[in-house]
Amino acid sequence: MTTPATVQRIDALADVRAGDKGDTLIVAVLARDRAAYGLLERRLTDDVVAARYGELITGPARRTCQPNLLAMVFELPGVLGGGVTGSPALDGHGKTLGYHLLSLEIRDV
Template sequence: MILHQLAHARAGDKGNRLNIGLFARDPRHFQHLAAEVTEERVMALFAHRGCTKVVRYDLPRLHGFNFVLDDVLEGGVNGALNLDGHGKTLSFLLLGMEVAPPG
């Protein structure tokens, strides 16, 4: 199944660092998402953008996660030639990830 069926997300930036908040639509899916959406899988998903590091911060009381991705914005707002230097639309890339259905 596609991640967006289980979660919603919001992205932002600080320089060349992307921040994605990912939150379970149903709190019962938090542990399943924790197992499926790992730092390694997110790093692989963003590898084509030059990502060098991913750190996931778990937010269990909010049933979500904060992912911080380094070097993924081609230099950031002032240095990138891409149309989305802020990385706002990159949450949709994460939400397109395939995950196993919750058991």
């Protein structure tokens, strides 16, 4: 018999910091421990994160893993719609957009 998958929100496993480079949202995901990092590394792929932000992304998402820091950084082009000073979005610095990633649910199988 197989064990059912556990569903966890990212905010139970990690914290995020968000920044910008032009219209690209940069989100660092900082795992709370090695077990959380392992799960995030397996399940929080660039495709999963890109799907989370949907049509806001104008190019491919890129993930850079930093296992020595228990962190990964995602670069999401176009999400800031013109950059911090040029975007009509209320969240030009990406703080709420970073929380949007924390509320994502992933499965541990």
